[in-house]
Amino acid sequence: MERGRPPVRQQGLTEGSCHPELCLSPAPAPAVPPFCPVPPAPGAAPGAACAPAVPCRCLLALLTPFTSSPRSSGLVHIKNPHLETMDEDVLYHLDLGTKTHNLPAMFGDIKHGMGIPSVSIMLHELIKLLHHAKCRDVTIIRIGTSGGLGVEAGSVVITDRAVDACFQPRFEQVVLGDVVVRGTDLDGGLVEELLACSKAVPDFPTLVGHTMCTYDFYEGQGRLDGALCSFSNEKKLEYLKRAHDAGVRNIEMESTAFAALCGLCGLRAAVVCVTLLDRLEGDQIRASHEVLHEYQQRPQRLVAAFIRRRLGLCAATGNTQPSSD
Ligand code: R2B
Numbered sequence: 001m002e003r004g005r006p007p008v009r010q011q012g013l014t015e016g017s018c019h020p021e022l023c024l025s026p027a028p029a030p031a032v033p034p035f036c037p038v039p040p041a042p043g044a045a046p047g048a049a050c051a052p053a054v055p056c057r058c059l060l061a062l063l064t065p066f067t068s069s070p071r072s073s074g075l076v077h078i079k080n081p082h083l084e085t086m087d088e089d090v091l092y093h094l095d096l097g098t099k100t101h102n103l104p105a106m107f108g109d110i111k112h113g114m115g116i117p118s119v120s121i122m123l124h125e126l127i128k129l130l131h132h133a134k135c136r137d138v139t140i141i142r143i144g145t146s147g148g149l150g151v152e153a154g155s156v157v158i159t160d161r162a163v164d165a166c167f168q169p170r171f172e173q174v175v176l177g178d179v180v181v182r183g184t185d186l187d188g189g190l191v192e193e194l195l196a197c198s199k200a201v202p203d204f205p206t207l208v209g210h211t212m213c214t215y216d217f218y219e220g221q222g223r224l225d226g227a228l229c230s231f232s233n234e235k236k237l238e239y240l241k242r243a244h245d246a247g248v249r250n251i252e253m254e255s256t257a258f259a260a261l262c263g264l265c266g267l268r269a270a271v272v273c274v275t276l277l278d279r280l281e282g283d284q285i286r287a288s289h290e291v292l293h294e295y296q297q298r299p300q301r302l303v304a305a306f307i308r309r310r311l312g313l314c315a316a317t318g319n320t321q322p323s324s325d
């Protein structure tokens with residue numbers, strides 16, 4: 001979050017400071033952002049900003065708010081009656097507050113760690129931030145990495161269903177000592193839209209499939225290489241094949257909580273993750289740093305194509321690869 005700069009809010013987009021990989025227009029960036037969906041102006045010097053006609057807009061990596069929808073007022077609703085009674089709401093992990101910051105005028109860069117607890121904390125505060133900032137018709141996309149299941153490493157999986165480690169579309173949370181089970185529905189239209197956008201980024205495979213979300217990277221994902229392992233290679237493969245038969249194409253650690261929380265708060269949500277390896281072939285991620293770096297940019301490139309399309313900046317041609325210089 002940049003402080004002290006006069007920000008201009010525009011339907012959930014922030015003017016003034018560019019996220020380097022999702023820049024949509026001119027910005028005082030030191031170099032052309034790798035995946036700027038707007039091409040540089042004709043004749044512009046290398047490193048120059050993007051096409052000048054469009055005002056500078058930036059999007060959070062995880063968040064793509066859009067403007068037009070017939071859905072009610074489009075405002076983000078907080079499903080917590082207690083919030084209304086609070087004089088001030090301090091978003092502790094974001095270091096923001098409704099009294100200390102002009103939230104409708106600000107927009108933030110959100111950092112989070114790994115797994116459900118981290119994404120849950122981040123989302124509670126992000127969704128409240130969207131509410132306080134009066135954002136409308138928000139579309140939110142989780143992008144990240146995952147382990148593939150029977151798919152080529154580097155494939156991008158658009159999640160049609162987020163399932164738990166028993167392949168069920170549910171997220172279980174203990175609330176006041178009770179296990180509360182929440183659904184994990186994602187927006188089907190968004191899945192189709194993202195898949196259509198994958199035509200603009202044809203240099204890696206993109207597919208739709210179920211995503212399995214686990215509470216652990218090692219035993220929880222059937223890995224043999226953790227500090228602790230309580231099963232055989234045969235049992236591991238039997239489990240992963242059952243997951244594959246159930247439609248699972250990748251495994252990660254946030255999607256069920258993300259889908260449940262966004263769904264309950266009325267946000268249109270999608271999950272787009274690249275696979276770093278095929279878990280039917282092994283547990284260790286052995287691709288080189290360079291290869292992994294390029295893989296990690298793939299979901300961003302697909303989502304950048306999606307944003308371009310939503311903003312009507314869509315070129316019929318494919319996205320450009322990041323240059324290495
Ligand atoms: C994917 O990668 C991380 C674990 O390495 C975790 O955040 C996830 O979901």
Ligand code: URA
Nearest residue numbers: 145146147251252253
């Ligand atoms: N992230 C995961 O959660 N699992 C993998 O196998 C790779 C990345």
